[in-house]
Amino acid sequence: ADTDNVKPLEGIKVLDLTRVLAGPFATMNLGDLGAEVIKVERPGAGDDTRTWGPPFVGTESTYFLSVNRNKKPHPRSCESPPAGPASSGCLPTFALSLEQHGGFPPLHTHMQPPADRSLWHEGAGDDTRTWGPPFVGTESTYFLSVNRNKKSIAVNIKDPKGVKIIKELAAVCDVFVENYVPGKLSAMGLGYEEIDRIAPHIVYCSITGYGQTGPLSQRAGYDAVASAVSGLMHITGPEDGDPVRPGVAMTDLATGLYAYGAIMAGLIQRYKTGKGLFIDCNLLSSQVACLTQVAANYLIGQKEAKRWGTAHGSIVPYQAFKTKDGYLVVGAGNNQQFATVCKILNLPELIDDCKYKTNHLRVQNRKELIKILSARFEEETTSKWLHLFEGSNVPYGPINNMKNVFAEPQPAVASELDPALSSSDGNKVPIIEAKQTPDTCFQQAVASELE
Known part of the structure; x- marks a missing residue:
């Protein structure tokens, strides 16, 4: 085998049932390293971030695109599902079942929502499809930003036929990632226990707002709310002003990175034990962990935190x-x-x-x-x-x-963003360079047509 051309996660298949930002960001990073990511969306409008705009690219929001790169638009198929982990074979062809539930779209197909946005079907798919402005064309830049190079399939998981499709896919995948409220997928027959029975090799990652148990576990989790509850918003903003939401959804992004790292560790553990595992990742605990010295100041020194604007509480200047x-x-x-x-x-x-x-x-x-x-x-x-x-x-x-950011001459920006999320058909956005591996960036996937 030509080991010089093997991507770090080549052969790993990821079934992505996540929406919005934390989950799509985690799976996009797996895709950046060569994993094959299959994004499952609700029939209709798909991932909500697809319409979070303007700007749009074609019919997709750039929000969606920003965290859905490397979720490849072209499927591989075989006559029947192979036995065992996905790395031992290719994805099955579901024939009529997939056709009824949306299928895998080719690269340059787009959603075609009504021109009048008031007629768009809200609540179907990832919310970020509609998060805007800005849009490029009719695609939310939010959706585009985290959904590059993902295969897309629209499946109604409330329908037994849809549940069957997800289980068939899980049987030939290595990783299963979801961000539903605890218990919701279990009620549909797609919780960890159910998937573990048919795919004991699976690394199953659940991303929630507040964890699997506790008084807040059944609350939906959004970045700004979790950043408020976790204390991040309390320490962000002018020294003598009100709390401020960080300019980027750092709680979502931190959670996505924790999930990404945990999944990588889970794959290594599976390699050692031959068994899959369950990963519990949530917005609140991820952000509290990121408080680092601020939390230590309070827990060890009983010093309440405050806002410092752009300054640092312990270093001057x-x-x-x-x-x-x-x-x-x-x-x-x-x-x-x-x-x-x-x-x-x-x-x-x-x-x-x-x-x-x-x-x-x-x-x-x-x-x-x-x-x-x-x-x-x-x-x-x-x-x-x-x-x-x-x-x-x-x-x-x-x-x-x-x-000015994207005009920087520094290679970390100038050569790695080519161009910087300016379109949906060909961005190279590698965050981690591995010198002994081939380019791990794929073309960014444009929005799938959801039927």
């Missing part, structure tokens, strides 16, 4: 400074870096000032020091400061808008 024409973020994590900052700003007298000689002292005298530094930063343009900080070994960077 480490924040955004307004310049003559924009903003620059500078971080001095040690005394040497602070001295360098003072030299660049032509404020050498601050280096040996008894109020600022250590980080502990700088934290104590934060307001006075930041006032001095802020006044100096406002005297020059951002580009001038970027030039002065170049080669200083001090962490620094501008606050970029999206146009």
